[in-house]
Amino acid sequence: MSRVVNEHPSVRDTTRERVKAVIAETGFQLNLAARSLAASQSYLIGTFVADTASLYYSELARGAARACRALGYHLVTEEFDQRNPVAADHYERTLRQTRCDGMILPPPLCDDLALLDALERDGVRYVRISPMLDPDRSVAVFAHDADGVSQLARHLWEKGHRRFGVINGPSNFASSATRRDALIAAVCALGGSASDVTASKMLWDGTFPATGYRTAGQLLKDAPDISAIFTFNDELALGVLGYAHENGLRVPKDLAVAGFDDSDASSFAWPSLTTVSQPIVDMAVRAVQALVRDSPHARRRIECPVRLVIRASTGGE
Amino acid sequence: MSRVVNEHPSVRDTTRERVKAVIAETGFQLNLAARSLAASQSYLIGTFVADTASLYYSELARGAARACRALGYHLVTEEFDQRNPVAADHYERTLRQTRCDGMILPPPLCDDLALLDALERDGVRYVRISPMLDPDRSVAVFAHDADGVSQLARHLWEKGHRRFGVINGPSNFASSATRRDALIAAVCALGGSASDVTASKMLWDGTFPATGYRTAGQLLKDAPDISAIFTFNDELALGVLGYAHENGLRVPKDLAVAGFDDSDASSFAWPSLTTVSQPIVDMAVRAVQALVRDSPHARRRIECPVRLVIRASTGGE
DNA sequence: TTGAAAGCGCTAACAA
DNA sequence: TTGTTAGCGCTTTCAA
Numbered sequence: 318m319s320r321v322v323n324e325h326p327s328v329r330d331t332t333r334e335r336v337k338a339v340i341a342e343t344g345f346q347l348n349l350a351a352r353s354l355a356a357s358q359s360y361l362i363g364t365f366v367a368d369t370a371s372l373y374y375s376e377l378a379r380g381a382a383r384a385c386r387a388l389g390y391h392l393v394t395e396e397f398d399q400r401n402p403v404a405a406d407h408y409e410r411t412l413r414q415t416r417c418d419g420m421i422l423p424p425p426l427c428d429d430l431a432l433l434d435a436l437e438r439d440g441v442r443y444v445r446i447s448p449m450l451d452p453d454r455s456v457a458v459f460a461h462d463a464d465g466v467s468q469l470a471r472h473l474w475e476k477g478h479r480r481f482g483v484i485n486g487p488s489n490f491a492s493s494a495t496r497r498d499a500l501i502a503a504v505c506a507l508g509g510s511a512s513d514v515t516a517s518k519m520l521w522d523g524t525f526p527a528t529g530y531r532t533a534g535q536l537l538k539d540a541p542d543i544s545a546i547f548t549f550n551d552e553l554a555l556g557v558l559g560y561a562h563e564n565g566l567r568v569p570k571d572l573a574v575a576g577f578d579d580s581d582a583s584s585f586a587w588p589s590l591t592t593v594s595q596p597i598v599d600m601a602v603r604a605v606q607a608l609v610r611d612s613p614h615a616r617r618r619i620e621c622p623v624r625l626v627i628r629a630s631t632g633g634e
Numbered sequence: 635m636s637r638v639v640n641e642h643p644s645v646r647d648t649t650r651e652r653v654k655a656v657i658a659e660t661g662f663q664l665n666l667a668a669r670s671l672a673a674s675q676s677y678l679i680g681t682f683v684a685d686t687a688s689l690y691y692s693e694l695a696r697g698a699a700r701a702c703r704a705l706g707y708h709l710v711t712e713e714f715d716q717r718n719p720v721a722a723d724h725y726e727r728t729l730r731q732t733r734c735d736g737m738i739l740p741p742p743l744c745d746d747l748a749l750l751d752a753l754e755r756d757g758v759r760y761v762r763i764s765p766m767l768d769p770d771r772s773v774a775v776f777a778h779d780a781d782g783v784s785q786l787a788r789h790l791w792e793k794g795h796r797r798f799g800v801i802n803g804p805s806n807f808a809s810s811a812t813r814r815d816a817l818i819a820a821v822c823a824l825g826g827s828a829s830d831v832t833a834s835k836m837l838w839d840g841t842f843p844a845t846g847y848r849t850a851g852q853l854l855k856d857a858p859d860i861s862a863i864f865t866f867n868d869e870l871a872l873g874v875l876g877y878a879h880e881n882g883l884r885v886p887k888d889l890a891v892a893g894f895d896d897s898d899a900s901s902f903a904w905p906s907l908t909t910v911s912q913p914i915v916d917m918a919v920r921a922v923q924a925l926v927r928d929s930p931h932a933r934r935r936i937e938c939p940v941r942l943v944i945r946a947s948t949g950g951e
Numbered sequence: 952t953t954g955a956a957a958g959c960g961c962t963a964a965c966a967a
Numbered sequence: 968t969t970g971t972t973a974g975c976g977c978t979t980t981c982a983a
Contacts (some may be wrong), residue, residue, distance in 0.1 A: 320969085323962085327968055347731045350670035351960035354975045359667060361710075366696055375692025379683055382713045391732055394709050396699045414666045415708055526906075637953085640978085644952055668976035671959045 322347060349391075353416065360390050362605055363417035365397045365404065365426055373597060377423055377446065380601025388609050393417060397426060405431035417441060419608035421601065424448070425489040427457075442613060444604040449491030456607045458600045458619045462492055462577075463499035465593035465623035469547065469575055470503030472591075472625065476632050478545040478573060479509060482536045483516040484529060484557070486549030493549055496577060500547055515540040519553065529556025534564075544572060545631070551576035554590050558630065573631040589628035596621050639664060666708075670733070677707050679922055680734035682714045682721065682743055690914065694740055694763065697918025705926050710734060714743060722748035734758060736925035738918065741765070742806045744774075759930060761921040766808030773924045775917045775936045779809055779894075780816035782910035782940035786864065786892055787820030789908075789942065793949050795862040795890060796826060799853045800833040801846060801874070803866030810866055813894060817864055832857040836870065846873025851881075861889060862948070868893035871907050875947065890948040908948040911941045 320328050321336040339345070353359045364381050366374035382392040395412055397404050404426045412420075413435075420443040426432060427445035433454065436443050445457045473481070483500055486493040501514045517536045522528045529548060533556065537543060548554040554576030558568060566572045578592040603619050611617070627633030637645050638653040656662070670676045681698050683691040699709040712729055714721050721743045729737075730752075737760040743749060744762035750771065753760050762774045790798070800817055803810040818831045834853045839845045846865060850873065854860060865871040871893030875885060883889045895909040920936050928934070944950030 329968065332969080348671070348733060348960055349731045350667045350676060350733060351975090352962075353667035354665070354671050354977080355960075355962040357962095357975070366692070366699065368696070368700070370689055370693055370696075372687055372689065372692070375683070375689070375695070376687055378692070378695070378711060379685070379687075379713055382683065382711045383685070386712065386728055391728070392711050394695060394699045394711050395703065396696055411703055411708070414664045416665060416667060646952065649953080665976055668959090669978075671961080672976075672978040674959070674978095 357416075359416045359418050361393050361415055361417045362390050362419050362421065362608060363393045363395065363412050363415065364421040364601075365395050365423060367399045368396050369399060374423060376597045377421070377601045380598035381421055381605050383598070384602040384605035388605065390418070390605070390609065403431075404429050405435045408432055408435055413439065419443060419605075421604050421608070422446065422448075424491065425487075428489070428491075442608055444607050446600060446604060447491055449489070452618070453616055456604075456611060456615055456617055456619065458604050458607075458621065460492075460595045460597075460600060460623050461620050462495045462593070462595075462623065463502070465577075465595075465625055466496050466499035466547070467503040467506070468625040469591070469593055470500055470507060472627060472633075473545045473547075473573060473575070473631060474504075474507045474509075476569070476573065479513060480540065480542045480544055481514045482533075482540060482543040482546040483514060484532045484536065484546065484548040484553050485516060485518045486553075488518070490549075492577075496547075496549060515543060519549070525550060525552030526556035526559065529553035530560045531556070533557040533560040545575070546572065547575045547577075549577055551578050551590055551592055554592070554630075558590070568630050569632040575631050578626070589630070591628045591631040591633060592626050594624045594626050596623065674733075676733045676735050678710050678732055678734045679707050679736050679738065679925060680710045680712065680729050680732065681738040681918075682712050682740060684716045685713050686716060691740060693914045694738070694918045697915035698738055698922050700915070701919040701922035705922065707735070707922070707926065720748075721746050722752045725749060725752055730756065736760060736922075738921050738925070739763065739765075741808065742804075745806070745808075759925055761924050763917060763921060764808055766806070769935070770933055773921075773928060773932055773934055773936065775921050775924075775938065777809075777912040777914075777917060777940050778937050779812045779910070779912075779940065780819070782894075782912075782942055783813050783816035783864070784820040784823070785942040786908070786910055787817055787824060789944060789950075790862045790864075790890060790892070790948060791821075791824045791826075793862075793886070793890065796830060797857065797859045797861055798831045799850075799857060799860040799863040800831060801849050801853065801863065801865040801870050802833060802835045803870075805835070807866075809894075813864075813866060832860060836866070842867060842869030843873035843876065846870035847877045848873070850874040850877040862892070863889065864892050864894075866894055868895050868907055868909055871909070871947075875907070885947050886949040892948050895943070906945040906947070908945045908950055909943050911943050913938050913940065 321333050362385050364378055366378055378394055385392045422443055423446045427448040428450045445455055447459055448457050483497050485497055497516050501511050504513050519528045520532045522531045546557050554574050557574050561568050561572045575591040578594040600621050638650050679702050681695055683695055695711055702709045710732055739760055740763045744765040745767045762772055764776055765774050800814050802814055814833050818828050821830050836845045837849045839848045863874050871891050874891050878885050878889045892908040895911040917938050
């Protein structure tokens with residue numbers, strides 16, 4: 318009886334037990350498809366991963382899967398084309414037929430307005446991760462980037478650094494600007510000025526590490542007095558580290574290097590890297606919880622704390 | 635009309651066009667749940683990812699998602715507990731109700747016999763990735779590890795290396811033994827002997843890089859004449875690289891280092907690493923294709939070629 | 952080649 | 968509190 322499975326309140330204890338016994342005996346298993354059809358709820362949450370190797374998206378999916386399981390949902394994963402994220406079209410043709418109860422939209426899809434329109438038209442709820450555009454349009458989950466960057470600035474400042482370099486991330490990621498601006502603000506708050514920070518957009522070179530390598534060279538040519546470089550992500554920072562090694566710069570004595578972490582990515586790095594660690598798994602969990610529990614028209618910001626992990630590359634440990 | 639959507643052969647062209655026009659006009663969208671219920675086919679493929687950050691599992695899921703999309707299926711992802719992979723239980727309680735048409739089982743789940751039993755009992759097809767036990771029980775996808783390792787051995791041999799160290803992977807991964815044995819065989823084939831290869835199981839130290847660092851130290855103490863180290867994966871190799879740097883060993887002059895790659899993981903490494911690159915995305919694609927296209931009782935091996943990527947750490951480039 | 956109708960296994964609404 | 972029943976939107980089968 319459906320009332321037992323769905324934990325309906327008005328069922329006598331004895332009846333519940335009796336039914337549960339039968340369920341256990343017969344090995345009965347709910348059929349999700351039938352339930353979906355009848356209840357017009359799919360118990361499915363959808364998310365996207367990029368079409369290149371990336372811990373960021375996989376950690377996001379992992380957190381989402383974990384939360385789905387805890388809430389009785391299942392996670393459907395689709396790949397999107399990072400070069401050409403016309404996700405709306407993609408959604409129309411495939412994901413739409415699954416009738417997901419909700420979608421998790423990581424950057425840059427969270428800023429694909431056509432996709433948001435399509436979702437709203439279909440009455441599909443969505444939560445965005447670190448959106449850049451129109452952040453109050455839906456529930457949105459943010460990492461408290463500025464906070465972490467400011468902790469990092471303080472750490473570097475205390476180590477004696479006064480001139481900083483920044484390697485920005487992709488321009489379609491809101492956090493590229495956020496993190497750069499946060500560093501400038503933090504340096505100013507510590508007694509420095511905006512001119513102590515030299516920011517450079519990344520000079521793409523195929524992979525993030527290669528890009529970090531190349532951009533570090535340019536940055537140090539433009540502003541030779543820089544003694545610390547902060548990058549948009551850890552992979553860029555690895556390239557900076559490589560540049561330092563190959564050019565006789567001792568780390569962290571001549572050059573301190575810090576990155577920004579997409580969850581446990583920094584544990585892949587060796588030697589270890591100072592990083593602002595973003596709780597991406599947790600962000601995904603929060604996103605799924607909001608999808609399932611919030612009222613359909615909720616519009617709130619969820620801020621997740623980041624964590625400064627100090628390692629050898631800036632004189633820690 | 636369902637016959638048009640499902641491309642049934644006996645539909646007159648004019649009718650087909652007429653129906654298609656209506657579909658386009660009304661914005662009709664197939665309801666997967668209804669179809670699943672009626673056809674007792676879910677058009678869902680399930681897979682597992684580990685509960686820690688790992689490119690291996692995420693690349694697998696990505697490949698699976700890609701193939702699913704191409705074949706009109708959707709990918710459902712579940713997280714499993716790497717420490718305690720009682721996946722059978724997990725399956726019973728959650729995934730089972732989705733009535734997946736097929737499952738992709740990466741290691742170590744591919745060797746969870748209770749899970750395989752449960753799947754067979756429910757008539758759920760599955761494809762295993764690199765299984766260790768009972769490889770002919772189902773369709774299984776393998777990377778041609780031995781082939782890659784033998785190419786690597788030849789490369790190292792040609793660079794003049796004669797004494798080799800191996801850092802094994804987890805013992806519940808079939809490939810740990812395969813890769814070690816392949817290196818020994820390859821060295822013998824090149825004119826060396828088994829005693830030229832010193833294999834060590836990894837001395838776990840929290841993360842793979844830290845483990846590589848620690849194990850490299852032990853290995854070089856046990857067999858100081860080693861001039862090349864080959865590790866189970868790239869993350870271990872990064873630790874070996876770190877050990878070399880910190881102990882004044884020049885790479886690749888004093889010590890050559892090579893790893894084994896789970897797809898594009900080596901692009902995360904800097905400086906870049908020689909690696910045997912496993913086409914994990916492709917393996918997942920092949921797995922999904924087998925799930926969808928093979929007869930239900932097929933039992934074949936699918937071998938995927940690996941690729942030797944030679945980089946600075948062994949004297950390449 | 953097409954139309955019509957009987958389910959698939961649930962939920963939800965209505966009776967009892 | 969519990970039994971009963973009408974769909975949910977498809978596929979499949981049977982007629983036409």
